[in-house]
Amino acid sequence: MFLSVFKTLIGKVISVELKNDMVVVGTISSVDQFLNFKLTNISVDDELYPYLADVSDMFIRGSMVRFISMKKDYVDPVFLQDAARREILDVN
Template sequence: MLFLHVFRTLQGKRITVHVKNGIVIEGTLQSIDHFYNIKLINTETKDAGNLNMVSTLSTAYIRGTSVLYIELPKDEIDLNILHDATRRQEETEK
């Protein structure tokens, strides 16, 4: 649950979610649960193609199983701390 904690510290920050069907949604992270279901507010859609209804959403609920990957703001993440925490978690699971 290390990464869930990282995502929860990013609530209120702008993230970009790439969905498996090719849609890219950027918005402010409002909430995320342990299934990685994401709620974004103040969204902007990129690469929505001809899906006009998606491009006009102000709030988006994205199911965790449909997420391809998530772009996080570089200035909000301390990679050294994240690397160390990942190593410690791996060692405790052995």
């Protein structure tokens, strides 16, 4: 279900915090069933990670993601709630 949510976010800017405390801001270009992300136009803290300055496209492994923060209006909380309920109904 979260996969379909993130598929609707393709082309949107998100901020990803990784388990190594790195924060990456970028535009989602694709996402798969493990919630691996491909981000374009990324920006990171150049002082902390100078070696990433030349990187514009990156692949982030889903298992290394701690948080994903996004603009509030990218997702509809009521819709998400309903989707979660529907999922439970489908299982039972």
